[in-house]
Amino acid sequence: MIPGLITQELQEQLLDVKNYQNRTNGVEELKHILSEVDIKSVPSAGIEAFINFLPRLLDDSNFKVFSGTLQVLNLLIRKLDTAVDKYFKHIVLVALKALGDTRTVTRNEYLNVFRQLMKTIPPQQVLDLVIGHLKHKNSRVREDVLNIIMAAMLTHPRKDFSIPKLCFEVAPYLADSKRRVRHAALELFAVFDHCLDARRKPSLMEAVDMVELNEDAEGLMAAVQARRARHILPKLSSEGIVEYGLVVLKSGQRCSPQYGSGADLDWVLNGGRISSARSHRTEPDCDRLYGYGSLGSLTDDLPLQRRIVSAGKGKNKLPWEMSSFSSTENDQQQCSTPNGKCTEQVELINTGDNLNNLL
Structure with missing residues (x-):
């Protein structure tokens, strides 16, 4: 039981080893509670206890429980906002427990944990x-x-x-x-x-x-x-x-x-x-x-997905090196290469090439 976040009944539901549906429903309930709670009203000790409880759910063999717990972790980071600096070490340790999974959706979830943390930390x-x-x-x-x-x-x-x-x-x-x-x-x-x-x-x-x-x-x-x-x-x-x-x-x-x-x-x-x-x-x-x-x-x-190189048409840039990005932009920024010049441009034949939301 964690006051403000997990009742005794919900905890028993989340740890019900005999019924996986109880556990998956419990994770969904946990996401709902966390999305509605005023996180500032939860004492620091309660948040730490909550973070320390999550590894027990990550040990679950059920995919929905495992992936849902990663979603809970991401939701917690968003709720904490700038206050996450008090807990980020604990959160990283929990997220590290999930590494090595072979499923696309879960790998995306734990990448997002680290990406979100680095917005503040x-x-x-x-x-x-x-x-x-x-x-x-x-x-x-x-x-x-x-x-x-x-x-x-x-x-x-x-x-x-x-x-x-x-x-x-x-x-x-x-x-x-x-x-x-x-x-x-x-x-x-x-x-x-x-x-x-x-x-x-x-x-x-x-x-x-x-x-x-x-x-x-x-x-x-x-x-x-x-x-x-x-x-x-x-x-x-x-x-x-x-x-x-x-x-x-x-x-x-x-x-x-x-x-x-x-x-x-x-x-x-x-x-x-x-x-x-x-x-x-x-x-x-x-x-x-x-x-x-x-x-x-x-x-x-x-x-x-193929990546094609066209000589002399542009510059390699990392997202943080681009002050702006638009289809009408004529002035290309200079990138750094060993000889100080850029002679190659990468044209990407796939979707999602707009990097605005990475800036």
């Missing part, structure tokens, strides 16, 4: 709590963490992050045993490279070099350089889904030579054979990579 503070899960034995969790970092960096200004520090923390996962993790790490390094100015860029190369030498990951530096040379960034859809720039197709599918070869693509497909002290080989490397892997969507659930 400095994103690096949130990432400092998340990044320890890169060592998780479940490769899906490691992949999710990399995509949370990527989504944050595609949303917020570079000054909000300790990018050199992130480079060294993420670099070992470029040589992970799992393809999807290597893919996510390589995409994240493309974002790091874009965000670092020339003075700080050596930290990125040093982090890669250290992994290549210490983990006996020969070919890693060439893969990172090849990924940089593509001049195409991952992006966020209007729904906040991370979409990768490097396209890896299913076996048997054909694509243009531009995407069909390269040291970076070869590394994603074969780099797992390189030994890595931080890779977890308890799982068979049976993942298949599709059009893009992302936290917000499982790629095997969606049709392949």
Whole structure:
């Protein structure tokens, strides 16, 4: 029982192990109560007790209970608004418990938890709590963490992050045993490279070099350089889904030579054979990579989305680098690349390219 939020009767309903319908109905009732309550009237101890109660619901094997609890967590963040800074550490710990799920809707829900938190809490503070899960034995969790970092960096200004520090923390996962993790790490390094100015860029190369030498990951530096040379960034859809720039197709599918070869693509497909002290080989490397892997969507659930590069027509930009976005805008902003010029533009053939609601 949590005064103002959960009555004794509702608590018993939520924890009824014999009847899953009672539990699913209880979660719906909980969402209704939370949407109607004046959160300022609930004492701080009650909110903390409520947050600490939610992991019990996330342990539920029933999908509706699990996904509904994530919706409750997102609703709580919205209700708390700026007061969320008192509880964000507890909320992050609860959300981390959900990582690694394979279902699209639930992955979207827990991505939204972190996205909402970073609207109020400095994103690096949130990432400092998340990044320890890169060592998780479940490769899906490691992949999710990399995509949370990527989504944050595609949303917020570079000054909000300790990018050199992130480079060294993420670099070992470029040589992970799992393809999807290597893919996510390589995409994240493309974002790091874009965000670092020339003075700080050596930290990125040093982090890669250290992994290549210490983990006996020969070919890693060439893969990172090849990924940089593509001049195409991952992006966020209007729904906040991370979409990768490097396209890896299913076996048997054909694509243009531009995407069909390269040291970076070869590394994603074969780099797992390189030994890595931080890779977890308890799982068979049976993942298949599709059009893009992302936290917000499982790629095997969606049709392949092609990204086409047109030389000399525009600039790569992250959402926070665009002061405005309209179909009639003629003046293009300058982006930063290693040589100080932009020679490529990404034309995206899919829906949700308008980034206004990410600004």
